[in-house]
Amino acid sequence: MRKFSIFLSLLLAVTFTVVVLGADGFQRDNDIHTPDYYEHTVRKAFKRGDWNGGKRLLDEGMERYPEVSGLNELAGSFYLHRQQFDDARYYLVRSLRDNNENVLAKQMLVDVEEKTKNYSSAICYVNELLQVNPYWKGLWRRKIALYRKQGNHQEADRLLRRICQIYPNDSTLKHDLAGRLEEQYLHDRKKGNKSAIIASLRELIEQNPKNEEYYLSLSNLLLQEGKRSDAIDIADRGVQNIPGSTALIIKKASILAEENRYPEAMAFVKLCMKRNHNGKLSSFFNSLQLDAARMEANQDPYVLYGKVFEQSKSDESLDYLLNTSMSRGYYEDALYYIGQARKRKGDTPDLLYKAYVVNKRMGNERAANGLLTRLYERSPQNEEVADALSRLRLDQARRLMDDGAYADALTMLKFVTEHASDRETRESAYSRIYTCNLGLRRYDAAEEALTAMHEHFPSRSDYVDKRADLLVHRGRIAQALAFLKEEAGKADDEFMRYQYISNYENIATPYIKDLIANGATKKAYQASMELLSLYPASERGLQYAINTSAQLGYWSDFDRLVIQGRNNYPDDRFYLVKQATILHRNGEFADAVNMLRMSIDDYAGDTLLVRAFSTNSADWAGVLIKAHQPDSAIAVVDSALVFDRDNRNLLYTKGLAYEAKHMYDSAYVYQKYYQPGYAESADFYRHLGSLQSRGNRNGINLEYLQGRFGEQDMLTAIATAEFTRKLNDKNNMAVKMNYAGREGAVAGAATDEQTSGGTGVQIIGEWTHRFNDKWQVTAQAGWANKYFPQIYLSAQVQRNLKNDWEVEAHANYRRINSYEKQFAWQSGAGEGANDSGWVFDHWDHSYTNLISAGVGASKTINDFWLNSKLDAYTMKSKLYFNLSAQAKYFPLNDGKTNIQVLGSVGSAPEVTMIDFAMPGTFNHLNTMVGVGGQYRLLKNVTCGVLGSWYTYYTQNKVCIGEENEKTEYSTIKYKNLFNIDAQLSITF
Numbered sequence: 001m002r003k004f005s006i007f008l009s010l011l012l013a014v015t016f017t018v019v020v021l022g023a024d025g026f027q028r029d030n031d032i033h034t035p036d037y038y039e040h041t042v043r044k045a046f047k048r049g050d051w052n053g054g055k056r057l058l059d060e061g062m063e064r065y066p067e068v069s070g071l072n073e074l075a076g077s078f079y080l081h082r083q084q085f086d087d088a089r090y091y092l093v094r095s096l097r098d099n100n101e102n103v104l105a106k107q108m109l110v111d112v113e114e115k116t117k118n119y120s121s122a123i124c125y126v127n128e129l130l131q132v133n134p135y136w137k138g139l140w141r142r143k144i145a146l147y148r149k150q151g152n153h154q155e156a157d158r159l160l161r162r163i164c165q166i167y168p169n170d171s172t173l174k175h176d177l178a179g180r181l182e183e184q185y186l187h188d189r190k191k192g193n194k195s196a197i198i199a200s201l202r203e204l205i206e207q208n209p210k211n212e213e214y215y216l217s218l219s220n221l222l223l224q225e226g227k228r229s230d231a232i233d234i235a236d237r238g239v240q241n242i243p244g245s246t247a248l249i250i251k252k253a254s255i256l257a258e259e260n261r262y263p264e265a266m267a268f269v270k271l272c273m274k275r276n277h278n279g280k281l282s283s284f285f286n287s288l289q290l291d292a293a294r295m296e297a298n299q300d301p302y303v304l305y306g307k308v309f310e311q312s313k314s315d316e317s318l319d320y321l322l323n324t325s326m327s328r329g330y331y332e333d334a335l336y337y338i339g340q341a342r343k344r345k346g347d348t349p350d351l352l353y354k355a356y357v358v359n360k361r362m363g364n365e366r367a368a369n370g371l372l373t374r375l376y377e378r379s380p381q382n383e384e385v386a387d388a389l390s391r392l393r394l395d396q397a398r399r400l401m402d403d404g405a406y407a408d409a410l411t412m413l414k415f416v417t418e419h420a421s422d423r424e425t426r427e428s429a430y431s432r433i434y435t436c437n438l439g440l441r442r443y444d445a446a447e448e449a450l451t452a453m454h455e456h457f458p459s460r461s462d463y464v465d466k467r468a469d470l471l472v473h474r475g476r477i478a479q480a481l482a483f484l485k486e487e488a489g490k491a492d493d494e495f496m497r498y499q500y501i502s503n504y505e506n507i508a509t510p511y512i513k514d515l516i517a518n519g520a521t522k523k524a525y526q527a528s529m530e531l532l533s534l535y536p537a538s539e540r541g542l543q544y545a546i547n548t549s550a551q552l553g554y555w556s557d558f559d560r561l562v563i564q565g566r567n568n569y570p571d572d573r574f575y576l577v578k579q580a581t582i583l584h585r586n587g588e589f590a591d592a593v594n595m596l597r598m599s600i601d602d603y604a605g606d607t608l609l610v611r612a613f614s615t616n617s618a619d620w621a622g623v624l625i626k627a628h629q630p631d632s633a634i635a636v637v638d639s640a641l642v643f644d645r646d647n648r649n650l651l652y653t654k655g656l657a658y659e660a661k662h663m664y665d666s667a668y669v670y671q672k673y674y675q676p677g678y679a680e681s682a683d684f685y686r687h688l689g690s691l692q693s694r695g696n697r698n699g700i701n702l703e704y705l706q707g708r709f710g711e712q713d714m715l716t717a718i719a720t721a722e723f724t725r726k727l728n729d730k731n732n733m734a735v736k737m738n739y740a741g742r743e744g745a746v747a748g749a750a751t752d753e754q755t756s757g758g759t760g761v762q763i764i765g766e767w768t769h770r771f772n773d774k775w776q777v778t779a780q781a782g783w784a785n786k787y788f789p790q791i792y793l794s795a796q797v798q799r800n801l802k803n804d805w806e807v808e809a810h811a812n813y814r815r816i817n818s819y820e821k822q823f824a825w826q827s828g829a830g831e832g833a834n835d836s837g838w839v840f841d842h843w844d845h846s847y848t849n850l851i852s853a854g855v856g857a858s859k860t861i862n863d864f865w866l867n868s869k870l871d872a873y874t875m876k877s878k879l880y881f882n883l884s885a886q887a888k889y890f891p892l893n894d895g896k897t898n899i900q901v902l903g904s905v906g907s908a909p910e911v912t913m914i915d916f917a918m919p920g921t922f923n924h925l926n927t928m929v930g931v932g933g934q935y936r937l938l939k940n941v942t943c944g945v946l947g948s949w950y951t952y953y954t955q956n957k958v959c960i961g962e963e964n965e966k967t968e969y970s971t972i973k974y975k976n977l978f979n980i981d982a983q984l985s986i987t988f
Contacts, residue, residue, distance in 0.1 A: 034588075036591070070102075073091070076109075088108065089113075201218040212242055246280050302321065321337050338355050353375055356372050386421075389415075390425055394432075397432060438469075443474050465499070487500050488500040512531070524548045539568075577612040592620075593616045621633035628660070631661070634654055651670045661773060662729070671687075683892060692939055704720070705717065705718045705981040718740045722735065722737075737763050773800065775800075789850075795811055796809070807855070811851075814851075816847070823966070852871050852874075856869035868884070881907055899932075899933040900946070927950070932945050933946075950977040
């Protein structure tokens with residue numbers, strides 16, 4: 001007995017240690033934070049202005065993950081905030097060492113180098129940022145400012161002019177350039193260099209056409225240089241751009257007056273006065289009239305010739321009046337004199353051209369165009385006429401193209417290419433011929449036009465883009481992309497290279513999208529990677545590459561691209577969701593949920609984010625259910641249902657958690673939301689029925705076991721009736737009654753039996769209590785009058801572990817019946833006819849204490865349940881053992897239907913032989929094998945059958961000898977016992 005107590009104590013101690021260590025190890029695994037947790041939390045703290053609190057958490061993260069780019073970047077930002085530039089530089093450089101594409105780190109390094117006056121280094125970092133995003137205007141302005149701080153104004157001015165050409169509509173850049181030109185103008189004016197001042201003023205007017213002072217200053221300088229015509233043009237341009245400028249109106253009119261062009265000056269001022277009611281202009285106009293009157297007094301030749309012509313109609317006066325009226329802008333007079341001349345000389349080319357010029361100047365476009373056409377028909381060899389008609393045809397073609405009449409426009413554009421002398425006009429015509437043919441889908445003709453344009457104008461910058469566009473229209477998209485990539489590689493000018501790359505992206509992204517839509521995933525992936533190799537900052541290319549790499553299972557590329565996206569676009573939720581995909585694929589569902597949780601409050605309407613959060617929450621809950629933490633699983637699911645309340649997968653997972661808690665009513669309510677496919681429909685609804693059945697609080701179990709000994713026809717049977725009741729979610733109770741009837745020998749008869757005949761009844765009460773989702777205890781107590789253990793006490797402790805393991809320890813006490821044969825002398829009982837002998841007389845009944853303890857372990861693997869137990873017994877100070885194993889296969893998803901096999905071996909018989917008072921002997925090898933199964937007939941009715949074969953050691957006591965000298969001994973042999981056990985279970 002003492003040996004057994006020591007053995008039992010050691011066994012229980014080992015089991016308890018394994019359980020506690022397993023639980024502790026499982027708990028510790030959840031206490032480790034990921035780098036993303038530290039990065040997002042610290043970044044939010046810094047944004048709130050909590051620099052000290054964020055730094056404390058950052059130090060903790062740096063201690064665990066010293067090489068992570070994001071954490072080093074945050075350390076650099078902290079020291080930059082504190083103006084500790086050397087420390088900031090150290091951590092920001094470390095951040096780039098781990099991830100050279102960290103844009104935020106490079107931006108802060110620009111700040112550090114600028115603050116410490118290391119301008120060359122700052123420019124280098126700006127160049128690296130521009131490689132990632134070449135169209136970042138703010139970076140270009142910063143680069144220009146750094147050059148100025150460095151003292152390199154020449155390079156700064158060059159960059160400023162160039163960037164203004166790229167972004168001609170950017171008001172900020174225009175303002176910067178105008179300011180710089182103003183500085184240059186003031187500098188040149190101090191030096192007195194008139195030619196430089198004139199050039200500066202012309203540039204200033206281009207950049208700021210609304211500044212009156214620039215026009216006045218330039219006009220005065222041109223007058224000083226003797227360029228009166230240019231001075232008039234500048235003043236007139238100023239009036240066009242600033243119609244309300246009285247000073248510019250007076251300036252132009254004054255120069256005209258100084259050239260004795262009073263009528264022209266007065267007509268100009270009078271026209272301006274119609275839209276500018278100004279007393280100063282009225283006074284100036286009166287003075288012009290006075291001056292003109294004075295000139296008239298000096299006998300203007302034009303007036304005198306007019307009088308002569310009225311009287312004599314001489315050719316000399318007509319020629320003078322015609323030429324003078326045209327030169328002075330007396331267009332009405334000029335038309336009259338041209339008409340007089342045409343009556344005399346006919347429609348000569350010279351007169352037609354003059355009529356064309358006057359009508360053109362007067363704005364009579366229709367009349368002027370008609371005259372120009374007639375003039376060309378008369379003199380097609382006249383280059384000046386042909387050139388003018390070419391400009392007219394170009395304008396007409398432009399209007400036709402606007403209306404979509406490309407075929408009609410082509411005829412006019414061809415005329416322009418053949419007759420225009422102006423280079424710009426011909427260049428525009430060639431470009432428009434290409435556009436028309438493209439619009440008409442005449443791709444061969446478009447290619448010929450493009451080739452001709454390139455031959456005549458090889459320096460035209462849009463040739464590459466047009467060539468690529470033509471290839472796209474012809475369906476040769478891959479060829480177009482290869483062509484742009486080649487040209488980008490050959491481009492010396494960085495702006496042209498960026499333009500080619502931009503066009504490459506504009507062509508590649510719809511091409512990739514179309515490939516994906518048509519199922520050409522691998523081609524789409526290759527095209528995406530090609531785009532990223534040429535333009536790493538392409539966000540659409542990056543997203544396409546991420547999606548296609550996931551579809552193809554290229555997980556190493558997927559992971560790398562997602563991290564790149566997270567670094568370049570830390571606030572973009574697309575990359576956040578994809579990073580959650582990485583964690584999900586690695587089974588790190590909790591980390592994925594925690595990461596997504598930081599953003600989902602702010603973006604609860606983002607379906608992509610909510611879907612990812614729901615998926616990871618459901619899978620995390622599944623892990624918790626397997627780890628026997630259903631309460632935690634329910635909490636995780638409820639958190640996700642706040643944002644996705646109709647998600648059937650979440651509701652189903654919540655039902656699985658309730659099933660693990662044995663709360664079958666709630667499990668049924670939530671699991672019924674699941675929508676099974678056709679193949680799984682029957683299995684799913686069978687499982688729902690099982691939940692309803694297990695949700696019933698009451699149950700009746702009926703069992704009948706019948707055994708037959710292999711060597712004889714004697715039968716043994718046991719009937720069992722049991723009532724079960726679920727008191728609440730944690731407590732169950734049961735009452736069981738066993739009944740047995742036995743055949744046996746009677747006094748005075750020879751027998752081989754080791755038990756007496758008769759009937760026996762046993763009553764057992766059972767109570768089960770669940771402390772939580774991991775611990776459970778069961779206690780039993782029973783009494784019997786015969787055959788069964790007279791007193792039966794049992795206690796069992798069960799512990800659920802992770803990975804679907806269960807361990808249990810149990811201890812039992814049985815007071816079992818012991819029967820011993822007693823013999824009596826009887827004459828004539830021998831083998832001979834007249835012999836006497838010893839015969840069976842009666843049974844001596846006594847009780848024996850049997851104490852047992854054991855441990856067991858179970859494991860669920862998909863549809864299989866495996867169990868093994870080791871029991872130790874002590875009886876009459878002797879130690880025995882029995883090892884048993886059992887396996888069940890559940891082919892249907894109802895928790896009941898199964899096929900099972902079992903077996904045992906040991907020096908003690910299998911425990912049911914002891915409990916059901918079947919014959920057997922300890923201290924010799926006993927074996928058992930069995931096979932059977934259960935089937936759920938209805939949702940609350942289950943039947944089962946189990947066949948078992950026992951081979952056990954037994955002995956028979958025999959008495960021989962004379963009346964006064966008897967000898968008792970035992971005969972020993974193995975016997976077979978075949979059992980059939982039928983069960984019926986009903987819940988309600």
